[in-house]
Amino acid sequence: xxxxxxxxRLLRVQVRSSVLLGLQYRADFLIDGAISLCWTxxxxxxxxxxxxxxxxxxxxxxxxxxxxxxxxxLLEAILEGAINPSLTAVVEHIRKGTLDFVLLKPADAQFLxxxxxxxxxxxxxxxxxxxxxxxxxxxxGRWPPPLGVLAALVLLASATLLLYSLWILTxxxxxxxxxxxxxxxxxxxxxxxARWPVQIFRGVLRWVFTLVxxxxxxxxxxxxxxxxxxxxxxxxxxxxGAVGFAWLSRRVWLGSLARYSSASx
Amino acid sequence: xxxxxxxxxxxxxxxxxxxEAVAYRAEMLVWVLSTTMPLIMLALWSAVAADGPVxxxxxxxxxxxxxxxxxxRQLTGAWVAWQMSFEVRTGTLSMRLLRPxxxxxxxxxxxxxxxxxxxVVALPVALLALVLxxxxxxxxxxxxxxxxxxAVLGGWLITFLANFLIxxxxxxxxxxxxxxxxxxxxxxxxxxxxxxxxxxxxALRAAVAWLPFRYQIGFPVEVMTGAYALxxxxxxxxxxxxxxxxxxxxxxxxxxxxxxxFGAYGG
Numbered sequence: 001x002x003x004x005x006x007x008x009r010l011l012r013v014q015v016r017s018s019v020l021l022g023l024q025y026r027a028d029f030l031i032d033g034a035i036s037l038c039w040t041x042x043x044x045x046x047x048x049x050x051x052x053x054x055x056x057x058x059x060x061x062x063x064x065x066x067x068x069x070x071x072x073x074l075l076e077a078i079l080e081g082a083i084n085p086s087l088t089a090v091v092e093h094i095r096k097g098t099l100d101f102v103l104l105k106p107a108d109a110q111f112l113x114x115x116x117x118x119x120x121x122x123x124x125x126x127x128x129x130x131x132x133x134x135x136x137x138x139x140x141g142r143w144p145p146p147l148g149v150l151a152a153l154v155l156l157a158s159a160t161l162l163l164y165s166l167w168i169l170t171x172x173x174x175x176x177x178x179x180x181x182x183x184x185x186x187x188x189x190x191x192x193x194a195r196w197p198v199q200i201f202r203g204v205l206r207w208v209f210t211l212v213x214x215x216x217x218x219x220x221x222x223x224x225x226x227x228x229x230x231x232x233x234x235x236x237x238x239x240x241g242a243v244g245f246a247w248l249s250r251r252v253w254l255g256s257l258a259r260y261s262s263a264s265x
Numbered sequence: 266x267x268x269x270x271x272x273x274x275x276x277x278x279x280x281x282x283x284x285e286a287v288a289y290r291a292e293m294l295v296w297v298l299s300t301t302m303p304l305i306m307l308a309l310w311s312a313v314a315a316d317g318p319v320x321x322x323x324x325x326x327x328x329x330x331x332x333x334x335x336x337x338r339q340l341t342g343a344w345v346a347w348q349m350s351f352e353v354r355t356g357t358l359s360m361r362l363l364r365p366x367x368x369x370x371x372x373x374x375x376x377x378x379x380x381x382x383x384x385v386v387a388l389p390v391a392l393l394a395l396v397l398x399x400x401x402x403x404x405x406x407x408x409x410x411x412x413x414x415x416a417v418l419g420g421w422l423i424t425f426l427a428n429f430l431i432x433x434x435x436x437x438x439x440x441x442x443x444x445x446x447x448x449x450x451x452x453x454x455x456x457x458x459x460x461x462x463x464x465x466x467x468a469l470r471a472a473v474a475w476l477p478f479r480y481q482i483g484f485p486v487e488v489m490t491g492a493y494a495l496x497x498x499x500x501x502x503x504x505x506x507x508x509x510x511x512x513x514x515x516x517x518x519x520x521x522x523x524x525x526x527f528g529a530y531g532g
Contacts (some may be wrong), residue, residue, distance in 0.1 A: 031443060032443075035443060035446060035447055038447060038450065039446075039447075039450045042450050042451060042454050043450070043454065045454045045460070045465075045469075046306075046454065046459045046460045048466075049460045049464050049465060049466070050309070050310075050313055050460075052464075052466060053319065054313060054319075057312070057313055058312060185295075185296070185299045186295050186296075186298050186299040188299075189299045189300070189301070189302055190299075192302065192305075193305045196309060200309055200312050200313075201308050201309065201312065202308070202312055205305075205308045
């Protein structure tokens with residue numbers, strides 16, 4: 001328990017320092033906000049085109065698919081505000097060999113690197129996600145059932161855990177291939193598929209997006225929960241899957257850390 | 266900076282560029298994996314087309330279209346904006362300025378030198394496409410393939426010059442990666458990379474014809490999948506090269522103005 005308290009205090013310190021750092025770049029807030037708004041609206045174009053002359057695709061109406069896009073946008077905000085900044089810093093540490101300084105500190109390295117930087121002001125997309133959901137449910141003409149909202153909140157937590165675990169797995173690859181600017185790109189472009197309800201994909205690809213790179217658990221299932229049609233089994237499965245992935249990513253992280261042989265010193 | 270010495274140095278620059286591409290082959294593989302978006306879109310669109318064609322596109326047409334998109338994307342890749350941003354920030358641009366060659370040329374050669382490796386990725390996909398789609402959908406005639414070659418070259422030039430132009434912004438601001446991100450979003454949506462331009466609703470399609478993005482990917486792909494008769498293809502080619510020319514002049518002017526601002530920090 002004392003250990004937990006210590007990590008909690010540590011988290012507070014880290015958050016404080018990244019907020020102070022962020023206050024220096026206030027102009028970035030506006031630019032980032034404008035860019036992500038622009039990104040989100042432009043990214044809706046394919047959705048409009050796909051649904052242009054088909055009212056229902058793979059059991060999804062346009063407004064329902066919009067709920068999935070809302071989840072995608074929300075997760076993107078979490079990714080950009082809380083996960084990306086820290087983990088890009090790790091990649092930089094690995095490349096320059098400065099990870100040594102982190103490893104020397106008397107606290108868990110994974111905890112230290114994943115809480116190193118938060119950029120909450122990047123999360124303007126949270127508002128965009130809320131706007132998208134409002135539009136979607138207005139078009140549907142009904143609001144999400146209370147139980148569904150509860151399930152969606154649980155899934156939000158498990159989706160965040162999944163996203164974080166996937167990121168840790170990606171970053172672990174940085175220990176093997178040192179030049180990894182591209183890895184973050186790769187992650188982004190795979191994550192992009194989460195914009196679509198998983199039922200649209202068929203055969204192998206659907207299995208891949210449900211079990212291997214569990215995009216379905218991150219956007220489709222939470223959207224189904226909000227729409228009030230997610231089964232209890234899928235909910236339990238998602239949570240179990242997220243915990244499983246977190247465990248796996250922890251093992252892989254420890255394994256790659258054991259391979260780390262300080263780049264420059 | 267005479268033309269003759271530039272031309273004489275090209276083979277060496279090519280060799281250096283190629284060696285670099287081979288050295289970072291793992292990185293290239295990751296890049297190739299990150300351009301597999303057309304294959305995901307292919308899965309999506311063929312599901313949509315399963316219960317009837319969309320516009321003139323049936324499942325087989327989508328297959329041809331998106332495999333061609335993947336191939337064209339491999340052949341028209343450019344990443345100069347990131348490179349310039351990095352070199353400006355670290356001051357290593359000074360090294361490039363010392364060479365008696367215009368930086369636009371040296372960047373271009375580095376990009377072209379990575380092509381052979383890209384071809385290694387693109388060729389199997391092309392063969393696969395030919396087997397899956399059947400040779401009958403591929404346009405016949407040497408002339409149209411000549412147009413295709415020019416279209417791919419033009420597509421690469423537009424990508425490269427736009428990259429260079431945006432990279433020049435770094436001379437003022439220190440980093441232009443954010444502007445590049447905006448460009449990339451517009452590129453993804455309006456180039457025909459995710460959605461064939463033909464499927465856009467009327468007004469949007471008309472607007473897209475006046476933007477450079479469609480000529481980066483969409484146009485070469487359409488030529489490859491036999492969407493144009495020769496005269497129409499030539500008309501599009503003329504528009505594409507007008508963009509190339511415009512971007513070339515803008516990039517040169519931008520470079521000249523920006524260079525005066527270059528502070529060579531760190532270097």
